[in-house]
Amino acid sequence: MNIESLINKDLIEIGFSAKSKERVLGEISQLVYKSGRVTNKRCYFEGLMERERNSTTGFGESIAIPHAKSKEVVQSTISIIRLKEPVEWKAMDGQPVKLIIALAIPQQEEGEMHLKILAKLSEQLMEEDFRTALLSANSKSELYTVIKSIF
Template sequence: MELMDLIDKRCIKLEVDAKNKNDLFDEMIGLLYDADKINSKEGFKEGILHREAQSSTGLGFELAIPHAKSKEVKVPSIAIGFSKEGLDYDAMDGEPVKLIFMIAAPEDGGDLHVMLLAELAKMLIYEDFREQLLNAKSADEVMDIIRDKAKKL
């Protein structure tokens, strides 16, 4: 399964409304639910919170990749959100988060989420790529930027 197979433009939000981590989780999970990728917002959030309790998924470089394997996942998916101002996320570097990639993997999905984390990390180490994403004007443009970067790696 390719990274682009998991991105649906209905699950991309160019400016999240959330101002804190918990509200962000609700907003991103709402995108997945509204796009019919998960069965239950509450059930999937339990998985996200369980993973987050182990250590913050705020990785630094203004980036967070919350993720969970859950029986609530109908279709493996990635929700993408942006916060131009940045929001408090308890990131490892203490800085606000601007780029959010939420990975929803099925409980029986094997190591799919690990593969996705690795693929995203390969792209997101490039500052110019992160800047392009933050400056995108539409969900289609976000998808094009990711697609182009994936082809180059």
């Protein structure tokens, strides 16, 4: 798995202000669309929302991992938003979310790539040091370095 093909600093935003999960997912869709990773921002957004309607992606510990598989996704992508203030997400631990690590997966890669990325992220997110590093990074570069360290 080549991390440079999955994420770059243009796919990271720190200090975003939002009042709702929907607004956060809209911003994620915009980031991924602006980077040329999806051909239709609205379809990707709807995929993220559909996944949330099925089951929360709120991992717990202030982190969510929303994801969508779609034919509009051109390239497997990880995007990250760290919020200025936490947002209600209906997370598994009942706490609001401050860090969102979103996945965009092309429909044709949905099995293998999707599961590899989710497994790697989930495994590392169980580690307090990794979560702390993500939540305390002060710049896009620092956040990118932390994510890059696990792939």
